[in-house]
Amino acid sequence: MWNRRHSLNFWLSAWLPVAVGILAILMESTEWMGSDNTSDPLQWLYESLFGHVSSAHWKVIHLVIRKSGHFIGYGLIGLAWLRAWWMSLPRSRFIHDAFLALVGTALVASADEWHQTYLPNRTGSPWDVLLDCCGALVLQLVVYSYMRLFRPKRLMHADEY
Numbered sequence: 001m002w003n004r005r006h007s008l009n010f011w012l013s014a015w016l017p018v019a020v021g022i023l024a025i026l027m028e029s030t031e032w033m034g035s036d037n038t039s040d041p042l043q044w045l046y047e048s049l050f051g052h053v054s055s056a057h058w059k060v061i062h063l064v065i066r067k068s069g070h071f072i073g074y075g076l077i078g079l080a081w082l083r084a085w086w087m088s089l090p091r092s093r094f095i096h097d098a099f100l101a102l103v104g105t106a107l108v109a110s111a112d113e114w115h116q117t118y119l120p121n122r123t124g125s126p127w128d129v130l131l132d133c134c135g136a137l138v139l140q141l142v143v144y145s146y147m148r149l150f151r152p153k154r155l156m157h158a159d160e161y
Contacts, residue, residue: 014087021077022108028073029112034121035066070128071135078105078136079143094147094155098140105136 031037039062046061047053053061081101089097109132113124147155 010087014084017080018077018084018104021080024073025077025108025112029115029119029122031119031121034119035062036121038062038066067131070131071138073135074105074109074132075135075139077108078102078133079139081105081136082140082143094144098144101140102133102136106133109133 027033039058042062042065043053043058046058046065078101081104082097085092085097085100086094106129109129112132113126113129115124116122117124144155
């Protein structure tokens, strides 16, 4: 029987955020988004908000901004994966969905870093993959903590409540 679980709208609702996240990573994994191209616009924005910064300080700030982008961006992609698995596997436990989400995040991060090794102004780093996975894991822990505190029944099997 055709039901909500099998409708196109359901699958789009579940998996479109994952696809959008991956597309965002594909767009950011270009020569144009290398640190040599992002430094000047980000420095202009930073100085517009906070005032002048020396070149030495800017290098550190720019690195922090870029690595924070990894952490937060992949954290959000990890949440998109988590949501998609949570919706697609209604009887699985949170830990199972979180593991699948972390695997999906790690695969995307690894592919992104591998791709960057072929670009002249980018480098691929296993440390960035680790940072990306940490972002996904931390945001998943935030969601888990919220669920434990405010929605504990949602963490149980669907047939147990």
